[in-house]
Amino acid sequence: MDVVTLSRIQFALTSGFHYIYPPLSIGLGLMLVIFEGIYLKTKQPLFKQITKFWVNIFALTFALGVATGLVQLFGFGTNWAQYSRFVGDVFGSALGAEGVFAFFLEAGFLGIMLFGWDRVSAKMHYLSTICVCLGAHFSAIWIVVANSWMQTPAGFKIVGEGAKMKAVVTDFWAMVFNPSSVERLTHVILGCWLSGIFLVLSITAYYFLKKRHMEFARPTMKISLWAAAIVLVLQLFSGDDTAQGVAINQPSKLAAMEGVYQTQKMTPMTVIGWVDTANQTVKGLKIPGLLSFFVYRDFEKPVAGFDQIPLDERPPIAVVFQTYHLMILMWGFMVLVTVAGLYLWKKKKLEKAKWTLWALVISVLFPQIANQTGWMTAEIGRQPWVVWKLLRTTHGVSPSISSHQVMMSILMFIIIYSLLFFLFIFLLDRKIKHGPKTDEMVYSDKGGG
Amino acid sequence: MSESILPSLWYVVIGVCVVFYVALDGFDLGVGMLHFFTKKDEERRIFLNAIGPVWDGNEVWLVVFGGALFAGFPDVYATLFSGFYDFCMVLLAALIFRAAAIEFRSKRESRRWRFTWDALFSLASLLIAFGLGLAIGNLMEGIPIDKNEDFACTTSICFRPFPVLIGFFTVSLLMMHGSIYLAMKTEGRLHDRLRKWSIRCMCVFISFYVLTTVVTWFHAPQMVERFLETPLYLLVPFAALLAILNVPRMFTRNRDGWAFLFSCFCIFLLLCVYGIGTFPNLVRSTIDPDQNSLTFANSSSSALTLKVLLIIVAIGIPVVLAYGTLIYRIFRGKVKISSSSY
Numbered sequence: 203m204d205v206v207t208l209s210r211i212q213f214a215l216t217s218g219f220h221y222i223y224p225p226l227s228i229g230l231g232l233m234l235v236i237f238e239g240i241y242l243k244t245k246q247p248l249f250k251q252i253t254k255f256w257v258n259i260f261a262l263t264f265a266l267g268v269a270t271g272l273v274q275l276f277g278f279g280t281n282w283a284q285y286s287r288f289v290g291d292v293f294g295s296a297l298g299a300e301g302v303f304a305f306f307l308e309a310g311f312l313g314i315m316l317f318g319w320d321r322v323s324a325k326m327h328y329l330s331t332i333c334v335c336l337g338a339h340f341s342a343i344w345i346v347v348a349n350s351w352m353q354t355p356a357g358f359k360i361v362g363e364g365a366k367m368k369a370v371v372t373d374f375w376a377m378v379f380n381p382s383s384v385e386r387l388t389h390v391i392l393g394c395w396l397s398g399i400f401l402v403l404s405i406t407a408y409y410f411l412k413k414r415h416m417e418f419a420r421p422t423m424k425i426s427l428w429a430a431a432i433v434l435v436l437q438l439f440s441g442d443d444t445a446q447g448v449a450i451n452q453p454s455k456l457a458a459m460e461g462v463y464q465t466q467k468m469t470p471m472t473v474i475g476w477v478d479t480a481n482q483t484v485k486g487l488k489i490p491g492l493l494s495f496f497v498y499r500d501f502e503k504p505v506a507g508f509d510q511i512p513l514d515e516r517p518p519i520a521v522v523f524q525t526y527h528l529m530i531l532m533w534g535f536m537v538l539v540t541v542a543g544l545y546l547w548k549k550k551k552l553e554k555a556k557w558t559l560w561a562l563v564i565s566v567l568f569p570q571i572a573n574q575t576g577w578m579t580a581e582i583g584r585q586p587w588v589v590w591k592l593l594r595t596t597h598g599v600s601p602s603i604s605s606h607q608v609m610m611s612i613l614m615f616i617i618i619y620s621l622l623f624f625l626f627i628f629l630l631d632r633k634i635k636h637g638p639k640t641d642e643m644v645y646s647d648k649g650g651g
Numbered sequence: 652m653s654e655s656i657l658p659s660l661w662y663v664v665i666g667v668c669v670v671f672y673v674a675l676d677g678f679d680l681g682v683g684m685l686h687f688f689t690k691k692d693e694e695r696r697i698f699l700n701a702i703g704p705v706w707d708g709n710e711v712w713l714v715v716f717g718g719a720l721f722a723g724f725p726d727v728y729a730t731l732f733s734g735f736y737d738f739c740m741v742l743l744a745a746l747i748f749r750a751a752a753i754e755f756r757s758k759r760e761s762r763r764w765r766f767t768w769d770a771l772f773s774l775a776s777l778l779i780a781f782g783l784g785l786a787i788g789n790l791m792e793g794i795p796i797d798k799n800e801d802f803a804c805t806t807s808i809c810f811r812p813f814p815v816l817i818g819f820f821t822v823s824l825l826m827m828h829g830s831i832y833l834a835m836k837t838e839g840r841l842h843d844r845l846r847k848w849s850i851r852c853m854c855v856f857i858s859f860y861v862l863t864t865v866v867t868w869f870h871a872p873q874m875v876e877r878f879l880e881t882p883l884y885l886l887v888p889f890a891a892l893l894a895i896l897n898v899p900r901m902f903t904r905n906r907d908g909w910a911f912l913f914s915c916f917c918i919f920l921l922l923c924v925y926g927i928g929t930f931p932n933l934v935r936s937t938i939d940p941d942q943n944s945l946t947f948a949n950s951s952s953s954a955l956t957l958k959v960l961l962i963i964v965a966i967g968i969p970v971v972l973a974y975g976t977l978i979y980r981i982f983r984g985k986v987k988i989s990s991s992s993y
Contacts, residue, residue, distance in 0.1 A: 261754070262754070264707075265707075265750055265751070265753075265754040266751075268707060268710070268750060269746065269747040269750040269751060270747070271714075272710075272713075272714065272743060272746050272747070273743050273747070275714055275717045275718065275721075276717065276732055276739050276743055278721065278728075278732075279717075279721065279728045279729055279731065279732025279733060279739075280732045280733055280736050280739050280740070281733070283729035283730065283732070283733035283801070284729070286721065286725055286728055286729040286732075287725050287726055287729045289725075290721055290722065290724075290725020290726070290728065290729070290952060291725065291952040291953050291956045292956075293721065293722075294718070294721050294722025294723065294725060294952060294956060294960070295722055295956050295959045295960055295963065297718040297721055297722055298715075298718050298719055298721075298722040298723075298960050298963055298964070299963050299967075300718065301711065301714050301715035301718040301719070302715060302963055302964060302967030302968065302971065303963075303967055305711045305714055305715070306708065306711050306715075306967075306971040306974075306975070307974075309707040309708040309710070309711045310708040310711075310971075310974055310975060310978050311974070311978070312707055312708075313703075313704030313705055313707065313708060313978055313982065314704070314978060314981060316704065317703060317704045317982070317992070318704070318981060318982075320989065321981050321982070322981060333974075365799065368725075370952075370953040370955075370956070371953060371955050371956050371959070372955065374955065374959050600729070600733035600736075600801075601733075601799070601801050602733050602734055602736075602801045602802060603733055603736050607736050607737060610737075610740075611736070611737075611740045614740060614744060618744060618747055618748075622747070622751060625751065625755060629755065629758055632758070
């Protein structure tokens with residue numbers, strides 16, 4: 203395989219693995235602010251216990267987020283040197299802001315949040331928790347801004363030619379608020395919240411099933427079910443908004459997402475199906491006019507299909523179609539379990555509803571799969587460009603590296619990341635089995651952090 | 652303000668990031684290397700918890716350095732990281748293992764579990780310290796960059812004798828720095844022992860310092876040029892030596908905090924020596940030093956980007972330093988192991 207393909211595999215692998223953790227930190231960060239806020243307001247020791255338990259889980263996800271995040275930072279330079287030279291001027295200021303405003307805030311106050319319980323006042327501790335949560339959110343802002351610029355570049359000019367060509371910022375705020383920044387950021391943040399909320403839901407449902415730590419699990423369940431319901435509704439609007447943006451800014455991506463080969467009046471929406479690339483058709487369950495309606499709020503108006511896009515500017519349709527539909531399916535699953543959970547909770551039957559509880563336990567996977575497939579849709583759907591209409595992915599790779607080198611580093615990452623993932627699951631499992639500490643004075647660190 | 656000054660200002664910002672990284676994460680790395688020299692589990696936990704609440708924040712300086720380089724000097728970032736591909740991958744592996752080791756080590760009682768993570772923690776710290784030195788050594792000696800700003804690093808380039816020497820020099824420096832930090836954070840017999848370790852580390856460091864100075868003088872004349880042009884600069888390496896010689900004096904007066912500050916100061920001065928010696932190159936080309944070298948003038952981002960970056964830093968860094976100081980104040984004093992410790 204060539205260096206470009208291998209480097210793409212490596213980037214997909216490392217960023218996909220990395221993207222398990224920051225969304226958990228962002229989502230859990232939000233939950234921590236809620237839980238500790240309730241503790242501060244009600245002064246119930248129970249909520250301090252709840253906060254402490256989730257702080258420990260947060261620490262675990264944060265450590266892995268940092269370790270794998272470093273790889274991302276270096277990864278642009280190592281494998282994508284030409285890309286880095288091209289976008290450095292634009293991308294750099296966003297990355298710089300991320301480091302200065304986000305990481306220090308998060309990492310700095312994490313120390314107090316984790317180890318400062320006895321050293322600072324309750325209010326100062328809560329302030330630290332808020333700072334950690336804010337830091338986690340800020341880091342998402344800048345990286346999504348940078349990525350959105352790659353989807354919808356704005357506020358720049360091109361200087362130089364050939365290998366020396368680069369984008370230079372002419373208007374900083376136009377770059378930051380490029381056409382897709384706000385809608386994509388909203389979509390990503392909501393996705394992160396869901397991954398945190400469903401981790402909490404899943405672990406709490408497990409305690410319900412085992413009838414353990416019920417004092418702790420009941421309030422947690424109620425709060426997180428409501429949080430899930432609210433965020434899922436918001437995500438519906440945000441998803442619609444994002445897709446409309448894609449239709450305007452990146453028609454080839456939208457055509458791939460929805461599997462549109464022919465441009466036609468009353469463009470149908472394929473709810474479920476598969477792409478027959480040989481015959482250039484999509485088979486499956488179609489609802490006429492629905493796609494036209496979603497994009498233009500007009501059942502008649504045709505949506506641009508692959509036939510309007512030059513052959514060498516088309517993304518791989520089959521993959522994008524499926525990842526996009528999988529993401530939506532996951533949203534559907536989340537809605538189902540949340541509605542079932544809330545209904546049974548209201549009827550006071552949830553504690554005995556074995557099947558729903560098991561569904562809630564596995565529901566931790568739904569937002570994770572949705573996040574991964576969502577990003578695949580966004581990034582594969584942008585192909586063959588790495589920067590939309592400006593730089594092809596094949597032109598972004600480092601000239602000085604060999605496929606042998608990249609092969610070796612992929613192997614290294616597979617080994618290290620498998621090990622890390624195994625350890626993460628192992629330690630998470632131990633923390634869950636051990637449950638929240640009931641005795642504050644436990645000195646031995648058996649199982650605890 | 653003329654725009655031509657912007658790249659040099661950003662060069663200073665990157666320099667500040669490097670100084671903070673080496674002075675702060677430097678002691679984390681030193682503690683990591685020393686970790687294996689103590690056998691008792693309780694002492695190892697004290698070592699770990701001495702850096703526990705702060706190491707994450709310290710490592711952020713490395714992230715910010717990477718980001719600052721990408722932002723202000725994208726060509727340097729692209730050339731170096733793609734050129735030193737294998738080297739970067741090994742360094743990344745070490746950074747990942749070190750983070751995992753700190754986080755996971757005390758999570759189980761099992762002796763084999765703890766031994767494995769202890770070994771990984773020490774080894775990774777050693778590897779990173781040596782790697783940082785190796786990188787700096789390679790930049791001092793220069794690397795074969797062609798006209799397209801590219802080069803492919805081979806093992807024979809990376810491990811030339813001079814960079815290897817700088818690698819060992821860095822290891823000795825950070826070990827000393829870590830031991831002084833630990834002396835500040837411990838009490839009782841462990842504290843006395845660490846003071847002795849500090850003095851020993853200091854002797855090793857000073858030997859390396861003298862050796863490196865002599866070798867640089869004869870082997871890397873490009874590093875010496877600027878010092879000969881303006882002999883006043885020679886005060887800087889001399890002051891670095893004086894700063895470190897103050898450490899035993901501070902120990903005898905029971906001023907462990909001051910001892911640590913002098914060690915930080917020494918690191919700052921040594922990095923100034925590097926900055927003066929390599930100026931105005933960021934990466935020196937050995938093929939054609941005058942044409943192919945990446946200087947801060949020919950490889951920087953546009954004036955607008957640098958302005959934005961400087962504004963971000965002017966707002967952000969004072970805030971970072973303010974709460975950074977606050978965090979260090981909250982965790983000042985000797986290490987106590989509690990239920991929330993590592």
